[in-house]
Amino acid sequence: MSTQTSGLAIETAGLVKTFGETRAVDGVDLSVPAGTVYGVLGPNGAGKTTTVKMLATLLRPDGGEAHVFGHDIVREADEVRGRVSLTGQYASVDEDLTGTENLVLLGRLLGHHKKAARGRAAQLLEAFGLTEAAAKQVKQYSGGMRRRIDIAASILNTPDLLFLDEPTTGLDPRSRNQVWDIVRAVVAQGTTVLLTTQYLDEADQLASRIAVIDRGRVIAEGTKGELKSSVGAGSVHLRLRDPDQRTLAADLLRRVLDAQVQLEPDPVALTARLGTAASDDSAAEQASRALSELSRAGITVDNFSLGQPSLDEVFLALTGHDTHDSDHTDDSHDPKDEVAA
Amino acid sequence: MSTATTTESKELAPVSTESLAALLISEERPPRPSAWSASMTFGWRAMLKIKHVPEQLFDVTAFPIMMVLMYTYLFGGALAGSPGEYIQFLLPGILVMSVVMITMYTGVSVNTDIEKGVFDRFRTLPIWRPSTMVGYLLGDALRYTIASVVMLTVGIILGYRPDGGIVGVLAGIALLVLFSFAFSWIWTMFGLMLRTEKSVMGVSMMVIFPLTFLSNVFVDPKTMPGWLQAFVNNSPITHLASAVRGLMGGDWPAAEVAWTLGWTGLFVLVFGPITMRLYNRK
Numbered sequence: 001m002s003t004q005t006s007g008l009a010i011e012t013a014g015l016v017k018t019f020g021e022t023r024a025v026d027g028v029d030l031s032v033p034a035g036t037v038y039g040v041l042g043p044n045g046a047g048k049t050t051t052v053k054m055l056a057t058l059l060r061p062d063g064g065e066a067h068v069f070g071h072d073i074v075r076e077a078d079e080v081r082g083r084v085s086l087t088g089q090y091a092s093v094d095e096d097l098t099g100t101e102n103l104v105l106l107g108r109l110l111g112h113h114k115k116a117a118r119g120r121a122a123q124l125l126e127a128f129g130l131t132e133a134a135a136k137q138v139k140q141y142s143g144g145m146r147r148r149i150d151i152a153a154s155i156l157n158t159p160d161l162l163f164l165d166e167p168t169t170g171l172d173p174r175s176r177n178q179v180w181d182i183v184r185a186v187v188a189q190g191t192t193v194l195l196t197t198q199y200l201d202e203a204d205q206l207a208s209r210i211a212v213i214d215r216g217r218v219i220a221e222g223t224k225g226e227l228k229s230s231v232g233a234g235s236v237h238l239r240l241r242d243p244d245q246r247t248l249a250a251d252l253l254r255r256v257l258d259a260q261v262q263l264e265p266d267p268v269a270l271t272a273r274l275g276t277a278a279s280d281d282s283a284a285e286q287a288s289r290a291l292s293e294l295s296r297a298g299i300t301v302d303n304f305s306l307g308q309p310s311l312d313e314v315f316l317a318l319t320g321h322d323t324h325d326s327d328h329t330d331d332s333h334d335p336k337d338e339v340a341a
Numbered sequence: 342m343s344t345a346t347t348t349e350s351k352e353l354a355p356v357s358t359e360s361l362a363a364l365l366i367s368e369e370r371p372p373r374p375s376a377w378s379a380s381m382t383f384g385w386r387a388m389l390k391i392k393h394v395p396e397q398l399f400d401v402t403a404f405p406i407m408m409v410l411m412y413t414y415l416f417g418g419a420l421a422g423s424p425g426e427y428i429q430f431l432l433p434g435i436l437v438m439s440v441v442m443i444t445m446y447t448g449v450s451v452n453t454d455i456e457k458g459v460f461d462r463f464r465t466l467p468i469w470r471p472s473t474m475v476g477y478l479l480g481d482a483l484r485y486t487i488a489s490v491v492m493l494t495v496g497i498i499l500g501y502r503p504d505g506g507i508v509g510v511l512a513g514i515a516l517l518v519l520f521s522f523a524f525s526w527i528w529t530m531f532g533l534m535l536r537t538e539k540s541v542m543g544v545s546m547m548v549i550f551p552l553t554f555l556s557n558v559f560v561d562p563k564t565m566p567g568w569l570q571a572f573v574n575n576s577p578i579t580h581l582a583s584a585v586r587g588l589m590g591g592d593w594p595a596a597e598v599a600w601t602l603g604w605t606g607l608f609v610l611v612f613g614p615i616t617m618r619l620y621n622r623k
Contacts, residue, residue: 056465060622081467082373092462094386096393105389108382109466111371120364127361129354137393148356153462158365178356185358189365 009034009069009161009192010055016063017050024050026216027064032194032209034069034160037187039207040196047216048196049089052163055194056086068161085154086163091146092153095139099130099149102138103156110157124152128182144175151182161192168202180205204228212318220318234283235273235307236290241300243267249299256293257286268302376469383476388483400446401488405439409495416559425500432496433513433586434558439492440485440521441553441578445545447481447525451532452541464620471617478525485521489514504591513588516601520581523605526612533619558582577604 010032017025025047032038042048053059055066057077065072071079086092093102100121107117125134128148133141138149147167154162164183168176183206187193197203203210203224210227212220220227236259240246250261250270259272274286283306294301374382391397409428412435417424451474454460463473493501493510503510528545535541555569556578562570573579580600587594 053461056461058461058464078467081465084465086461086465088458088461090458092458094459095457096390097386101389105382105386106462106466108385109374109379109463109468111374113371116371123360123364127357127364129356132354155365157370181358182356182361185361186365189362191365 007034008032008067010038010066010194012055012064012066014064015051015054015061015066017047017054017059018062023216025054025061028213028216028218030211030218030221032192034192035187035190036209037183037193037195037207039203039210040194040213041198041200041203041210042196042213043198046213048213049165050216051213052086052165052194052196056084056163057081058086083160084163085157085159085161087147087150087154087165087167089165089169091138091150093138093146093149096137098135098137099125099141100134102149102153106153106156120156124156128152143171144178147171147175147179148182151179155186155191158189159191161194162186164193164195166196166198169198176202214318235271236283236287237271237305237307238269238294238301239266239303240268240270241302245299246270248297249294252293252297252299253290256290271307373467376472379468379472380475380479383473384479385476387477387480391480391483398484398487401443401484402491404443405436405488405492406495408435408439409492409499412559413499420560428496428499428501430586431559432492432501433589434556434582436489436492436496436513437517437578437582437585438553438556438558440488440517441524441581442549443485443488444481444521444525445528445542445549447477448528448530448532448541448545449538451477451529452535452538455533470621471613474526474529474616474620477529478522481525482518482522485518486514489517503589505589506591509588509591513585516588516598517581517585520577520601520605523608524577526608526616529616530612530619533616552576552578556582577601580604 008031010030012028012030015025015028015030016023028047028051030038030040030051040048040051050059054061055068055073057073057080060074065074067073068080069083071083073080094105097105100118103121103124104114104117107120108114112120122131122134125131128151130145130148130152133145138146141149151164151167167183168179171179180202183193183195193206195203195206207224209221209223211218212227236253236257238249240249246263246268250263253259253261253270253272257272257274259274262271262273264270272290274283287304287306291301291304409432413424413428413431416431417427421427421430460473493514505513527548528541531541531544535544555573556576557573558578562573562579565573577600580597581604584594584597584601587597
């Protein structure tokens with residue numbers, strides 16, 4: 001089959017979607033290797049959801065072409081549908097029905113007999129820790145539970161390609177970690193995952209390759225390492241015991257790390273942004289060097305933490321503008337993109 | 342929001358990645374469901390919705406009862422001498438009118454439902470595309486049947502005596518439900534075409550009021566001016582009302598039944614494909 005020949009789960013060339021005057025997706029080229037997590041990173045309205053909707057056969061492209069496992073998304077939409085699952089930004093389950101009813105309904109639509117559909121529904125609810133909520137209507141579920149039932153619905157039949165459109169937007173950190181665990185388990189079984197996200201650390205945690213999208217275009221693409229080296233290693237946040245030592249500490253950090261140092265409103269706090277110049281060393285190595293220099297100089301550090309470069313920093317480095325600028329050119333036709341939970 | 346989070350962390354069991362992994366090991370995928378099976382599954386979804394939101398049956402119970410009572414006593418004395426006389430003529434007609442009016446809600450529910458995320462999922466399933474809409478209408482057919490039974494019961498209490506007996510009555514209801522199923526494709530079309538629930542409602546009213554009132558439901562068309570007779574005598578509602586009246590009255594109105602079935606086919610053939618075109622583009 002074509003999957004073996006190309007080894008690509010998704011291949012797009014010059015994909016375009018316009019809504020009136022707005023070019024929501026403006027010539028996107030993607031090559032997603034099968035069996036991996038591919039991250040599509042970008043701010044609200046960058047065209048992530050529109051791209052996913054086209055690839056999942058929900059929207060017809062206005063230009064370019066795309067193949068999913070070698071099948072054309074327009075001419076062979078039905079073959080594509082047979083191999084993909086979509087978990088949208090907002091619960092793609094029926095809120096009026098219970099958890100069990102939703103899964104049985106989809107199981108039946110995927111061709112399972114009643115008994116098999118019931119069995120599979122019960123197993124999935126169990127695995128997702130939703131057995132107690134099985135008989136409740138989904139509208140009574142919390143955000144984390146909705147995500148779970150939603151993903152459960154997507155893997156009723158293990159798909160070859162799973163689209164996760166901002167799976168953790170609006171979730172608390174604990175639920176977010178659980179979604180990550182689920183994604184890892186799904187990929188471990190050979191499913192390809194296309195994940196869209198606004199969070200750099202989410203893409204970092206899960207994806208092996210990342211495409212950064214802005215205003216409907218791919219502005220950077222590569223492995224995590226490649227992407228990060230273009231942005232710098234992150235930052236070190238420090239809290240000192242004695243506010244009087246702060247100026248001294250700032251000078252020392254500038255010298256040792258060749259970093260930009262910012263004094264925080266809190267009189268004992270400061271942040272050193274690690275530059276790209278010293279990025280041969282990892283952020284952790286740089287930080288530990290800084291800490292030992294500080295203690296040698298007699299400065300007491302109460303508390304420190306390492307921060308990853310934020311999406312804002314990635315955008316600033318790649319585009320010269322920050323994420324908020326692109327909100328003006330967003331696909332505002334789509335209210336789902338706008339109302340970030 | 343904060344309360345939801347706390348209850349969640351208290352109650353929500355952890356995800357079991359081991360059993361998840363076991364579930365994910367691909368088994369043989371079952372073959373795709375047939376068009377019939379997929380439609381019936383969506384029909385089942387419609388039933389579940391009725392089960393969870395039983396208030397939506399209000400329009401197929403209270404509304405029809407009101408229609409029978411209102412028109413029987415309002416027009417009965419004037420048009421037929423007494424309400425008891427009039428109901429013999431009126432009941433099959435008012436049955437047709439009320440059920441056809443109820444079909445209107447299909448458009449509104451399609452319009453609100455389509456905006457929800459679950460439709461994205463349905464549309465990415467490898468199933469017979471019209472089954473989502475057919476399922477809707479199958480659920481609605483149940484509503485039409487309930488409304489018919491309710492109205493007949495009220496009619497019989499008020500003195501309606503169908504000469505066609507049980508067979509005639511059942512045949513009449515079957516024809517009415519079949520016609521309404523076909524007619525509803527107009528509403529699925531509007532439900533997908535128009536942007537808001539309100540505009541769907543507005544357009545539906547514009548269609549349904551003239552169509553149902555300008556018919557032989559209340560009076561014999563011979564009393565109307567010629568130009569109006571031309572419209573009324575060729576209206577699908579008139580054919581349907583005559584067919585149902587005949588069947589329940591113990592006649593076999595072959596021509597009227599044939600006309601009704603013709604309209605039924607026409608509605609599906611014209612508005613079915615338009616609906617599906619809109620659905621695929623949505």
